[in-house]
Amino acid sequence: xSADGTQAVGINNAGQIVGSYLDAGIFHGFLLSGGTFTTIDxxxxxxxxxxxxxxxxxxIVGSFENASGEHGFVRSSSGLTGFFDGPPAPVTPxxxxxxx
Numbered sequence: 001x002s003a004d005g006t007q008a009v010g011i012n013n014a015g016q017i018v019g020s021y022l023d024a025g026i027f028h029g030f031l032l033s034g035g036t037f038t039t040i041d042x043x044x045x046x047x048x049x050x051x052x053x054x055x056x057x058x059x060i061v062g063s064f065e066n067a068s069g070e071h072g073f074v075r076s077s078s079g080l081t082g083f084f085d086g087p088p089a090p091v092t093p094x095x096x097x098x099x100x
Contacts, residue, residue, distance in 0.1 A: 004021075004022040004023065004024075004025075005021065005022045006019065006020070006021040006022075006030075007019045007020050007021070008032075009051070009052055009053070010051070010052055010053040010054045010060075011054070012054045012055055012056045012058070013056050014033075014056065014058075015033075016031060016032065016033040016034075016054050016058065017031070017032040017033075017054075018030065018031050018032075018040075018051035018052070018053065018054045018060055018062070019050075019051060020048075020049075020050040020051060026047070026048045027047075027048030027049060027050050028040070028041055028048065028049055029041065029049045029050050029051030029060075029062050030051060031051065031054070031060065033058075040060065040062070040075065042064035042073055044064065044066050045064035045065060045066055046065070046066045046067060047064075047065035047066065048064065048065055049062060049063070049064040049073075050062050050063050050064070057076070057077070058076070058077040059074060059075070059076045059077070060074070060075045060076075061073070061074055061075075062075075069085075071085055072085065
């Protein structure tokens with residue numbers, strides 16, 4: 001991987017770190033846990049994914065952007081758990097988070 005820029009923005013009490021990196025003009029979220037780097041990409045994202053925070057249970061919150069705008073996501077340790085938008089209505093795209 002050759003990232004153009006990396007930004008760590010969240011850490012929990014276990015020392016797990018989340019953030020984003022830029023690669024070929026696209027943002028990707030990441031989780032750094034126990035020395036293992038995991039990329040977090042929402043499959044429906046066409047303009048990138050960013051991870052912003054992680055709690056002590058390992059639940060990650062972030063955002064992704066596609067043709068209809070920017071949307072929030074929640075990812076638990078078991079996988080993607082939901083998408084959300086502000087009012088007036090939630091977004092429910094059919095997609096999954098891929099990790100590499």
